[in-house]
Amino acid sequence: MDMQVSAISWDAVRVVLDGRLDIAGSAKIDIPFNVAAGTNRHVIVDMSAVTFIASIGIRTLVIGAKTVQRRGGKLLLLSPQPDVEQVLETIGVTDLLPIVRDEAEAITAIRS
């Protein structure tokens, strides 16, 4: 699992995750992901290259979303693959970790 962070506006970052968000993958990104969530108002998590997610990976996303929300921001999931989205739906978190299909939709969502 790899992670890259880039600014997309003065108050928002795009976090690109690449690989499996399983136990090993989550352990690798847990700290940098929490730093990104703790230091930016809005976080758009690009999930398009995440090929697998387990509950421990969802935990990482939820903790980040709680951190962002406490400061009045939003955490959005950008373009998860179908199998990954199905796991998120099964857990029932897609209302709490909203899914957007492109960056324009993400920007609209964080400005709404």
Added chain:
Amino acid sequence: MGHLTLYQAWREIGRFGEWFDLEERALAIPAKLAHAVRLCLEEAVDNLINYTSTTAEGPRIDIELGRQGDTLVAVVRDYGPPFDPRTVPAFSPAKDLETMQPGGWGVHLIRSYATEIDYATGADGNRLTLRFTGSVGPAV
């Protein structure tokens, strides 16, 4: 039937991923089915590493994976206190982020993605058997 023994330690989890990659290829498991099996086994191993204490039999987990006709069968053995995932109360999704307690989803995922779950415990430890048939997917 493929077999893997893991010690109940987080450092071992990388070996599970590598082993499953090999089994997926060796058994020619279709991608969607492989996703379901990998998810269920990872959740089972996660629970065991988190919650099962060391016993005289040793802190280990044995995993087997093989085919029985059109069914893929995964068996997870451990030697700690019994924990039958079938007895866990039904899952209730969180309503808001503020009060949400992240975690506790593993059993729900296993029950959603496995076609059939059996659990037995005895002198030779605990045995979780998960069966998967062709058209897998969660019963959301």
